[in-house]
Amino acid sequence: MNVILLSPHDLTAENRACIKNPRQLEHIKHVHGAVVGDQLKVGLINGNLGTGIITQFDDDAIYLDIDLQQTPPATLPLTLVLGLPRPKMMRRILQTIATLGVKQLHLINSYRVEKSYWQTPFLEADYIRDQLILGLEQGCDTRLPEVHLHKRFKPFVEDELPAIAGDTRALVAHPYTEVECPFQIDYPLTLAVGPEGGFIPYEIDLLGKCGFEAVHVGERIMRVETAIPYLLGRLF
Structure with a gap:
């Protein structure tokens, strides 16, 4: 603390x-x-x-x-769209994004997200707030991130994500692409990261139609809790 x-x-x-x-x-x-x-x-x-x-x-x-x-530290110019992780990973991920300065987090459904994950008490508002505060205490920050839940992938991507991404550059982390992830950027970004196992091809295609460019960070396949700080450290 x-x-x-x-x-x-x-x-x-x-x-x-x-x-x-x-x-x-x-x-x-x-x-x-x-x-x-x-x-x-x-x-x-x-x-x-x-x-x-x-x-x-x-x-x-x-x-x-x-x-x-x-004044508190500057926020990252980032909106993070994340496939709902396994419940036992939620605590670490919420704390991590708060520590690193992410202020907009959208937790979304995906083919590889088990339906039971949406029933976890770890998605209750009080639990989420408690974990975000722990992350802020670590990072010496005060601004609470906003966390949004979206239980249907296709309607979210088609109807809501275009407005969320807005005028930002939109990237989706995907190990099976030839495009390398940028680094040390200085512009607003919307970043999509899949659940364990990643997004399936259909989901990558739908995100592509929404303006998301698939990028990779090398040959190693990372757990979500590792990929997020790695990606943010590289990007910002």
């Missing part, structure tokens, strides 16, 4: 906050070893970063005087 993120409910005044979140309390007490008078790095969710000075330390609450003047 590289920054303590405050919610609007934690604010008791414009420049004061009270932390009661058990996970945060545990971290401040036992990892930071903080005491009254210590200064912590804090941020307001979807707001600024800054500092908080501990003014009172109770068993179930920590009170801070806060000064939030620092």
Whole structure:
């Protein structure tokens, strides 16, 4: 936890906050070893970063005087379209995209996405938010990504994706193409990444009709949780 993120409910005044979140309390007490008078790095969710000075330390609450003047890191000019991953991968992927600065994530259906994946409690709004906050805390960011769920592939690609991709360059990660993925770009991008096993040819063709160019990153076939940070590191 590289920054303590405050919610609007934690604010008791414009420049004061009270932390009661058990996970945060545990971290401040036992990892930071903080005491009254210590200064912590804090941020307001979807707001600024800054500092908080501990003014009172109770068993179930920590009170801070806060000064939030620092803007959060720049967001990536990226919209990520991702085939719904296996539930046990969701936690890592949500944290990763939040840490790296992705602010728009569209989780979509695909032929290789098992129907049961859509029933996982890991897609509940509270769970998604909790994992995104963990990623933001790691990356010292405050802006929560937006996560959208799309359970039907063809209607999404044909009816919604053209507007989502808009004026961006559109790429789909696909190991079976001759076009190499670009690197160190400086323009807005929409990137589609398939589930484990990738998109099937029909899906690649449909994405192509929507303006997506298939690109590869070499001969190695990666897991989704590996491919995403690899791709983002290469692109940006």
